[in-house]
Amino acid sequence: MTESVMPTYGRLDVAFTRGEGVWLYDEQGEAYLDALSGIAVCNLGHCHPAVSRAIAEQAQILMHTSNVYQVPLQSLLATKLTELSGMSQAFFCNSGAEANETAIKIARKYGHSKGIDKPVIIVMDGSFHGRTMATLTATGNPKVHAGFEPLVPGFVRVPYNDIDALRMAVSHWPEAVAVMLEPVQGEGGVKVPAAEYLDEVRTLCTQRKLLMMLDEVQTGIGRTGEWFAFQHAENSLPDVLMLAKGLGNGMPIGACLISGAAVDLLEPGNHGSTFGGNPLACRAALAVINTIETNSLLAHVTLMNQQIVAAFEHALSGAEGVQFRSKGFMFGIELPIACTELVKQALAKKVLINVTADKVVRLLPPLIMSADEANKMVNIVSELVLAFLATQPKASVA
Numbered sequence: 001m002t003e004s005v006m007p008t009y010g011r012l013d014v015a016f017t018r019g020e021g022v023w024l025y026d027e028q029g030e031a032y033l034d035a036l037s038g039i040a041v042c043n044l045g046h047c048h049p050a051v052s053r054a055i056a057e058q059a060q061i062l063m064h065t066s067n068v069y070q071v072p073l074q075s076l077l078a079t080k081l082t083e084l085s086g087m088s089q090a091f092f093c094n095s096g097a098e099a100n101e102t103a104i105k106i107a108r109k110y111g112h113s114k115g116i117d118k119p120v121i122i123v124m125d126g127s128f129h130g131r132t133m134a135t136l137t138a139t140g141n142p143k144v145h146a147g148f149e150p151l152v153p154g155f156v157r158v159p160y161n162d163i164d165a166l167r168m169a170v171s172h173w174p175e176a177v178a179v180m181l182e183p184v185q186g187e188g189g190v191k192v193p194a195a196e197y198l199d200e201v202r203t204l205c206t207q208r209k210l211l212m213m214l215d216e217v218q219t220g221i222g223r224t225g226e227w228f229a230f231q232h233a234e235n236s237l238p239d240v241l242m243l244a245k246g247l248g249n250g251m252p253i254g255a256c257l258i259s260g261a262a263v264d265l266l267e268p269g270n271h272g273s274t275f276g277g278n279p280l281a282c283r284a285a286l287a288v289i290n291t292i293e294t295n296s297l298l299a300h301v302t303l304m305n306q307q308i309v310a311a312f313e314h315a316l317s318g319a320e321g322v323q324f325r326s327k328g329f330m331f332g333i334e335l336p337i338a339c340t341e342l343v344k345q346a347l348a349k350k351v352l353i354n355v356t357a358d359k360v361v362r363l364l365p366p367l368i369m370s371a372d373e374a375n376k377m378v379n380i381v382s383e384l385v386l387a388f389l390a391t392q393p394k395a396s397v398a
């Protein structure tokens with residue numbers, strides 16, 4: 001990588017020139033099994049023909065006009081997303097952080113509409129919401145804050161998956177207007193809360209007239225085996241739902257959906273985005289949704305999850321101190337020690353993985369992954385984990 005690119009990422013020493021399905025090819029033409037999907041973006045794999053075709057076609061018709069005009073493809077996408085989610089309206093932007101910024105602005109507007117001058121949003125330990133000033137403040141990771149203080153006021157933090165802590169915070173903060181959380185914490189280490197947690201948060205938010213704002217930037221668009229992860233719960237329809245990543249399968253697009261008390265707060269002039277919801281991005285997202293539907297990929301994810309979980313549990317059954325977690329096609333293998341070097345070791349074996357929260361191997365394979373490809377992923381990753389643990393001194397693992 002040239003020095004003219006700002007060094008905001010620690011990059012691996014490989015560049016890909018081509019992708020097809022779950023495979024990426026480097027400059028030498030070597031194939032790599034992609035178990036990360038560009039961090040939950042390429043849910044349909046690389047260059048899915050239906051999506052590539054839609055983008056190529058649209059690029060020859062109309063790419064961008066402006067949000068000062070009607071954008072029929074945007075309306076179509078909004079209708080589709082509201083039908084799939086049960087939400088009422090959508091705002092389009094270009095990334096997860098922007099979708100979350102929209103939610104934060106809605107929460108503040110909601111507070112002001114109730115006469116609360118300094119509204120407070122309750123956020124979670126271990127969360128990740130983005131890199132803009134407000135979303136990094138909302139993020140529950142001190143490493144993300146460091147060097148960027150003063151942070152944005154108006155956020156308080158509670159432990160994740162702890163409904164009593166949330167109840168206490170709500171009682172303690174009369175200025176609280178919203179609760180913002182991920183239905184599964186991805187960057188935080190594939191943390192899956194108790195089955196009843198989201199419903200309990202919903203009930204509390206309804207009782208205390210708080211907006212429930214779900215960050216489904218990583219979990220949305222089929223990643224967990226439902227269109228949206230909240231749909232695994234009984235009764236967790238949020239007031240605000242934030243999406244990005246898999247929505248465009250690589251075409252940058254984010255969305256903030258609203259329902260209930262979140263509707264009718266933003267008015268013309270309150271919010272916007274030059275690129276947000278342009279015809280090109282919306283056409284790509286419509287093709288993504290259509291492809292998930294026509295290929296029954298939600299059912300595929302649910303079925304394959306069982307196979308992958310069983311295979312990992314078998315392969316890692318003897319590994320001391322290892323915890324395995326999953327929801328759909330989000331897999332986390334938590335080791336008892338930091339294991340970031342596994343990323344490079346996997347790369348050497350031509351498999352792309354990620355380690356998050358220092359000691360959690362995270363796999364986010366494309367939703368189209370076949371049984372054979374999944375077996376390959378499980379075999380290589382579990383061998384690497386076992387070999388890594390075997391080289392560690394006993395005391396550090398115990």
Ligand SMILES: Cc1ncc(COP(=O)(O)O)c(C=O)c1O
Pocket residue numbers: 039094095096097098100128129130131182186187215216217218219244245
């Ligand atoms: C849950 C969640 N929210 C927000 C973001 C930020 O999205 P973006 O990088 O598109 O701004 C991410 C990115 O990893 C995420 O996982």
